Amino acid sequence: MLNRRHLLGLAAGGLAAPSLALAQGAWPNRSIRLVAQFPPGGLVDTVARLLAPMMSQTLGQTVVVENRAGAGGVIGTDFVAKQPADGYTLLMSHASVHVFAAATMPTLPFHPTNDFTHMLHLVEAPNVILVRGNSPFQTLEQLIAAARRQPVRYGSSGIGSAPHLLGAMLSGEARVPNFEHVPYRGSAPAMQDLLSNNIESMIDPITTNVKQMHEGTLRALAVSTPERLAAFPNVPTFAELGFPKLTSAQWLGLSGPKNMPPAIVERLKAVVPPMLRRPDLLARLTDLQTLPREPSPMGEDFVKLINEQIGDWTAVARQFDIVVS
Template sequence: MKRRELLAMGAAALAAPAWVSAQQSAWPARSAIKLNVQYPPGGLVDTVARLMAPHLSTALGQAVVVENRAGAGGLVGTEFVSRQAADGYNLLVSHASVHVYATATRRKMPFDSVGDFTHMGMLVEAPMLLLVHADSPYKTLAEYTAAARTRPVNYGTSGVGSANHLYGELLKIEANAPMHTHVPFQGSAPAIQSLLGAQIDSVFDPVTTNVSTLRAGKLRALAVSTPSRMPAFPDIPTFAELGYPSLTGSQWLGLSAPKGLPAPIAQRLTALIPEILAKPDILAQLNELQTLPRKAPVLGNDFAQLIQSQVSTWSSVAKRANVEVI
């Protein structure tokens, strides 16, 4: 091969990284960015996505469009994003219900909840409540668990293998309450309706969808899964202060993308998370839902490690409780 040809090949090789870098620095320029939601319109994930989208659009100088890809309890939309190109044009509002609890309980998952994604950071958290009817004979968690040691106490959830189910089974184990009996429903809404009709004894459910019924006095919460009491509901004790610290946790939402997202894009999106969540209009709307960001943001690798840790924790709970979704 001639010396001139060798020099030309070397120059091309040196130019390639610069070309790639230029393409990345130009992001986003090609088209609208899709912010994928794995649930139908109207729920918490969809609401948070639509709060975030205009602020992301303004910050990035490109349209950000929310797309709903519902199905299989969030697996369809999450798998879709895991299989897209890692170019910054397909993002996901990731959810603990899929990335943690489904991973902990399903025999087989169509993706690796950590390895198949670039996780930029946690957006918000929704604590879990143990709810009873306003006229329930159980006034305290101690009365509730005492009853479940000797007679059936039925708790409703959004389905087998859900976060709600695992919280109920963990309480059953920790409280030594063998009669704490799971009643699965096709979603949280029918479970809550059954509780309002006094057809079941309790429901484990995130605070987000129950703010109005709590304030109206239709339901009472015996405990909440936050580390300390919620300012909006200071009379609700935490599981931890009642002797069940293992039930401290939440249903979180995060911002994720397919694995291999170029570092400059990932870093830019990660930096935007605390900026956007600190905006007064965002905080006001999230406060209404009682679904708030952490005071110390969990970002980047720390977020990925948190997901991995939670998967390990709840996989152990699922094994102890013999909960498996085939």
């Protein structure tokens, strides 16, 4: 159910959009680039390419997804931070950069909140701990028990990533120092090694693993949602297994360079959220188990969420001495 803010936003989008566009020189009057700071095929790219055609249709100009990958998303994010704040360069902002990189990297070429106009929290994806479908580990308890006897490895998309920090928390909470982290340059090579039996487990956002989980190629031992997922009712949450601190999700947002014109910001805040509730897009997001939060933080509320998460995960990074140099 839409709350009062959303109803007002929808009304504003329908009634005020023409005057807002006029105030900004008929924005948009040319194509818009939507920067995805990770390679094609991943979570950010997938959601960006689902959203871009709908934005094009609504705004009346082509929205082009542009992949600018590198340095764990920092390169593409920094690129957007340094662009003109005219509404023609937007960013699929991601918690992995604005929260986890901020928590683990001593220096960034940008400030995670002050150098951006953070407009909308779009969707969030829970994390899962995965093993191969033919793994001897049927439960998280069995994996932890094995790690008490001998080293058991978990792969992640890189040092300082959300999966890395979740694995460190699991190791600390379960008191299993033999749960060893193996970092990779992205999720794809980690998954290759998992399926090749070079590592025993992997922690990753659920989005790009749903198909293999349904097929049985992968088995999820736990999910980081507060409650079990309806699509995977047999997968317990970390919380119900005794690890409530591992309840988290990785969000995607819509952001731009700092000091974007308020009229453009308000128009995007009005027209984009209804796209996420269109039956065709919502069905696809449901298939990916990557959904909007209700209510979804906007503007200052979104910035407040980012700052709170930076504080929380900085404390975790310091606790486990996780630093990305």
